[in-house]
Amino acid sequence: MDQKTLHDFVEEHHPNICQIVAYKDGKEVYADEWHQYRRDDCTHVMSVTKSIVSLLVGIALDQGLIKSINDKVLDYFPDYKVKRGEKTIYEVTLRHLLTMTAPYKYKSEPWSKVCRSDDWTIAALDLLGGKKGITGEFKYSTLGVHILTGLISRQSGMKIVDFANRYLFEPLGIREHRNYLVQTAEEHKHFKLCKEPKENVWFCDPQGIGTAGYGLCFSAKDLGKIGEMCLNKGSYAGKQIVASKWIEEMRTPFVMAGERFRDMSYGYLWWSLDSEKEVYAAIGDGGNVIYVDSKNHIVVAITAYFKPAVYDRIDFIEAVIKQFILSRNFCTEKERQ
Numbered sequence: 057m058d059q060k061t062l063h064d065f066v067e068e069h070h071p072n073i074c075q076i077v078a079y080k081d082g083k084e085v086y087a088d089e090w091h092q093y094r095r096d097d098c099t100h101v102m103s104v105t106k107s108i109v110s111l112l113v114g115i116a117l118d119q120g121l122i123k124s125i126n127d128k129v130l131d132y133f134p135d136y137k138v139k140r141g142e143k144t145i146y147e148v149t150l151r152h153l154l155t156m157t158a159p160y161k162y163k164s165e166p167w168s169k170v171c172r173s174d175d176w177t178i179a180a181l182d183l184l185g186g187k188k189g190i191t192g193e194f195k196y197s198t199l200g201v202h203i204l205t206g207l208i209s210r211q212s213g214m215k216i217v218d219f220a221n222r223y224l225f226e227p228l229g230i231r232e233h234r235n236y237l238v239q240t241a242e243e244h245k246h247f248k249l250c251k252e253p254k255e256n257v258w259f260c261d262p263q264g265i266g267t268a269g270y271g272l273c274f275s276a277k278d279l280g281k282i283g284e285m286c287l288n289k290g291s292y293a294g295k296q297i298v299a300s301k302w303i304e305e306m307r308t309p310f311v312m313a314g315e316r317f318r319d320m321s322y323g324y325l326w327w328s329l330d331s332e333k334e335v336y337a338a339i340g341d342g343g344n345v346i347y348v349d350s351k352n353h354i355v356v357a358i359t360a361y362f363k364p365a366v367y368d369r370i371d372f373i374e375a376v377i378k379q380f381i382l383s384r385n386f387c388t389e390k391e392r393q
Contacts, residue, residue, distance in 0.1 A: 057380055063088055070372060072342060072363040074099050074253075075276035079284055079355040080381050087277070091361075096231075097253035098273040099359035102340030105258075105272040108224075108282065109204055110154065110325035112216070114290075114302030115223045121211040125150040125324075129184070132207045136181055145185035153204055154324040155310045156196050161186040165199050171244065176261035177206025194311045194322065198269030201325070202261070205268040216266045217258045227297045228285060230278045235260040236271075251361040270340070276357040279338075283346040283355035307336040307348075318368075329370060343369040354381060 057065070066073050067090060074093040078086040089095060116122045122132075129148045130136060138145055144159055152158035160183050173179040180202040205216040212219050221232050236257035238244050247259060248270075259271030266272070285291065286307075290298035309321030309328040321328040329335040334350030343366045347356040356373050360366070
């Protein structure tokens with residue numbers, strides 16, 4: 057398959073893809089765009105945001121802003137007023153949030169309640185706990201993890217977008233991001249669903265705290281840089297940006313996610329696809345992906361506008377993109393076998 061054939065294949069079979077960038081052995085070996093997107097245009101990468109927040113947690117740990125992920129969540133919110141009769145929340149740790157094993161009181165995420173509040177961190181804290189106690193069960197939460205960006209902002213004294221710019225994006229050569237606040241539910245819906253390119257923004261709550269579960273906008277080129285840094289154990293262009301120990305921990309399987317999530321394993325806000333081969337990914341709705349294959353030294357980044365029922369593109373990456381890369385002239389004979 058040549059690049060033109062691959063372009064046409066994507067256009068026909070994966071029509072919401074906007075950009076793909078792939079690296080092999082530290083070099084960009086493939087890049088393409090669709091829907092008149094340019095190389096530097098950004099897309100809302102949905103839940104890939106969660107995985108980037110995991111990197112920010114690692115940086116906060118390295119700076120001593122967080123002592124341990126085994127710390128209780130309420131250790132960092134001593135002024136939070138716990139609801140009467142609630143006991144479980146006192147035992148919830150940062151590890152529970154990072155691994156999606158935190159207990160919540162709801163059956164389905166109360167989007168309207170949280171999104172209409174003035175402080176999403178407090179609204180998310182209000183969701184924690186419940187009568188079942190801490191069960192260790194996987195419960196995927198987009199709203200609950202907002203506590204993590206609220207915590208880093210509180211501990212650092214910085215807006216989370218400024219923290220990310222200074223300690224993660226700028227060292228990677230990623231353009232500065234800014235907060236993006238909407239005033240109406242219609243604007244919120246448009247942000248999530250529109251197909252047009254976006255700027256380098258992070259959707260935020262009224263307090264200026266970037267949403268931890270979604271809301272970051274990136275180009276595939278910049279997602280690729282993040283993947284390259286992870287592949288290189290937290291190092292980029294000779295500089296250690298995230299501790300190598302954290303990179304190893306965050307991609308290590310912690311809990312099985314269940315049939316709804318293709319029986320994949322989950323680490324610290326990253327999906328573990330094959331722990332033995334050290335293959336892991338950041339995945340967002342619509343098929344936004346940072347895919348890292350440590351053994352083959354491959355990184356694939358995909359951006360895509362939202363399309364219902366498209367949750368990940370792992371099969372496409374492994375069956376098409378990775379094989380395309382491994383068949384090229386820059387691969388060794390052993391890698392092609």
